[in-house]
Amino acid sequence: MSTALILGATGATGKHLLRELLSSNEWSKVGEYGRRVTPEADLPQNRGKLEQKTIDFENLEAAGLRDGRWDVVFVTLGTTRAKAGSAEMFEKIDREYVVNACKAAKTGDPEHKQRVVYLSSGGANPSSPFPYTKSKGLTELGIARLGYADTIVFRPGVLKGAKRADLRLAETIVGYVTGAMSYFTSSVEIHVPVLAKAIMKAGALGSSGLPPAVGATKAGQEDACFTVIGNKGALVLGQEK
Numbered sequence: 001m002s003t004a005l006i007l008g009a010t011g012a013t014g015k016h017l018l019r020e021l022l023s024s025n026e027w028s029k030v031g032e033y034g035r036r037v038t039p040e041a042d043l044p045q046n047r048g049k050l051e052q053k054t055i056d057f058e059n060l061e062a063a064g065l066r067d068g069r070w071d072v073v074f075v076t077l078g079t080t081r082a083k084a085g086s087a088e089m090f091e092k093i094d095r096e097y098v099v100n101a102c103k104a105a106k107t108g109d110p111e112h113k114q115r116v117v118y119l120s121s122g123g124a125n126p127s128s129p130f131p132y133t134k135s136k137g138l139t140e141l142g143i144a145r146l147g148y149a150d151t152i153v154f155r156p157g158v159l160k161g162a163k164r165a166d167l168r169l170a171e172t173i174v175g176y177v178t179g180a181m182s183y184f185t186s187s188v189e190i191h192v193p194v195l196a197k198a199i200m201k202a203g204a205l206g207s208s209g210l211p212p213a214v215g216a217t218k219a220g221q222e223d224a225c226f227t228v229i230g231n232k233g234a235l236v237l238g239q240e241k
Contacts, residue, residue: 001028004203005070007101008077010036012159013119016196017076022046026204031068033101034077057097065105069112072203073105075143076119081131094135099142106146113149117203119195122155122231144224150206151226153219154199156234158189190231190238198238202229211236 009018009032021030022044030050032038037052055063077098084090102116118140123130126137144151202210207227210216214233220226229237 001026002071002204003027003029003031003068004072004074005031005033005065005068005105006074006076007033007098007105008075008119009034009038011076011078013192013196013199014076015042016193017074017199019044020196020200021074022050024200024204026200029068031070033063033065057093057101060100060104063104065101066107068105069107069109070105071112071114073102073114073116073148074199074203075102075116076199077101078119078136087131090131091135095139095142098139099146102143102148103146106148115150115152115203115206116143116146116148117152117199118143118154119199120153120155122157124153124155140226141220141224144220144226150208152202152207152216152229153226154195154202154229154234155231156190156195157231159195160189160191161193188231190234194238195234196238198229198234198236201237201240211240 004021004027006014006018006021008014015038018032018038021027023046028049032050032052033055035054035057037054043050053063075098079090079093081087081090084093106114120140121133121136123133124136124140125133126141128134128137140153207216213236214229216233217228218225219228
């Protein structure tokens, strides 16, 4: 069995991923570290292997992320420009916090082969003219440069069934469009529980263990190579028995 750390477990996808990790026999210990953690009342009964810790992303040295010697680091942490309040805070939370936390969770022990699995976004591109997809693309590269033994990035389409505290009109409109398109293509949307299961499985299997049907590809740059799983691949992996 392996140990797993999840950053961003209170988000739309993270909360489902946390349940998947706790219910799977693949993991001997699960750490939930974040600015806030899942309330006791919202946790499943099978939470005996869960370790929760509230951390300050501005003081990660005090968080002790590497002390857990986590085998797999799952990252579902992120935000939007509107929630962050400014472009500067968006970049800080969406990219700086993520990359720095992944760096802090790396043990530095060459004998400890760690894996990181990052939930990015469809269209992520460091050269994108759009701040959101540009930030995701730059974050992908930033994580890949940290030197984990294996880096896996998910680029899903529209997230269906994401229960958010804030109603996003644009997401609702896009959801109607992609819902109709999904009858013709598997590249546009995915239900959040399916995505969470796919992320958990990828973390357990690693890049080399992914089934060919997932269609994983390599991306990045010479000093920042990583495995990419698109929406279609996430559907395949998340729906496998």
